[in-house]
Amino acid sequence: MPWPKLWSSSIKVEADSEDSLSTNARETLDSAKQNATETAQTIQRETARAVPSQLAAFTQPETIIAAVVLSATALGFARVYKSYLRRIPQxxxxxxxxxxxxxxxxxxxxxxxxxxxxxxxxxxxxxxxxxxxxxxxxxxxxxxxxxxxxxxxxxxxxxxxxxxxxxxxxxxxxxxxxxxxxxxxxxxxxxxxxxxxxxxxxxxxxxxxxxxxxxxxxxxxxxxxxxxxxxxxxxxxxxxxxxxxxxxxxxxxxxxxxxxxxxxxxxxxxxxxxxxxxxxxxxxxxxx
Incomplete structure (x- = not known):
């Protein structure tokens, strides 16, 4: 009766396990890449939708008028101070x-x-x-x-x-x-x-x-x-x-x-x- 070849079976199991692990790793990596791509695309879409809406607030007529008035007022005060309120020492x-x-x-x-x-x-x-x-x-x-x-x-x-x-x-x-x-x-x-x-x-x-x-x-x-x-x-x-x-x-x-x-x-x-x-x-x- 021939001796059983235990080591060959063990080697095969190990090879099958390595193939399985390699496949799972590839699948996990592919899944991660896909998730990352989808996440990036989602962020880009959300950003594209959000930024215009934020910028739109700065393009409103009320905002522009308020900015112009504040700037003109600040410049006017600076000019009045320089011309009429700044002290001349000599x-x-x-x-x-x-x-x-x-x-x-x-x-x-x-x-x-x-x-x-x-x-x-x-x-x-x-x-x-x-x-x-x-x-x-x-x-x-x-x-x-x-x-x-x-x-x-x-x-x-x-x-x-x-x-x-x-x-x-x-x-x-x-x-x-x-x-x-x-x-x-x-x-x-x-x-x-x-x-x-x-x-x-x-x-x-x-x-x-x-x-x-x-x-x-x-x-x-x-x-x-x-x-x-x-x-x-x-x-x-x-x-x-x-x-x-x-x-x-x-x-x-x-x-x-x-x-x-x-x-x-x-x-x-x-x-x-x-x-x-x-x-x-x-x-x-x-x-x-």
Missing amino acids: ATNIKPGFLGRRSLHGRVTSVGDGDNFRMYHTPGGRLAGWGWLPWRQIPADKKALKDQTIHVRLAGIDAPELAHFGRPSQPYAQEALDWLTAYVLGKRVRTYVYKADQYSRVVGTAYVWKWFWRRDVSLQMLKAGYATVYEAKSGVEFGRATEQRYRRAEWWAKTKRKGMWAGKKGDYESPREYKTRHGVGAPQEGTK
Whole structure:
């Protein structure tokens, strides 16, 4: 009786098992691939349906109008801030396009001579919060005001000269300084600026409120007799005022013997004559 061939049967079973496993693996792999393909196709179809519907919300007239209005409003606020609410620290920061077209609102922080002062620019005034909002206060310390004020030369007038660079003071120079200090120091002023001069100042007409009237500082100083109409061959800037009005004010002060016109006739020397005698520059607007 021959011995049974157990090992050949075992080998066959193993081969059949391997074939079965290989077939199952292929079927599983094929099924996975098919599922993955179907899933990808399903995602693509859903995305294709969903994206247009989302984009459609942005193409609605209401959405477009709202976006345009918001953008225009933001640009408008930015332009208003840049043109009207941005503070200008010094005269040298004033752009040429601003001169002759716009005015500056601020508070006078110091008076250096009979016809010029320094102001702290407060754009928008009290309506913009200056003076009552905590973050919109005008500095009181001189160090904090350094390089933060605009130097203004009053247009159209000339006041007696104080002592400068070894030159003696003119009669009534201190009185002119005292008058201007009392009239504008600490006051809110609106200054219409016209041009810059060689001393890093702006030439302008300043107005202050006295009771219910807005007063031209230059005109009032002429009436008080502490300034003369600016004399120059060319380039004199009167701005919003007129030369005739200023000359009438000077004539009235002379007639009433106001201020520096109260002295003896013949003792008077105009600021222009004084500067010419001392060789202070050529006659031009802003010379001081």
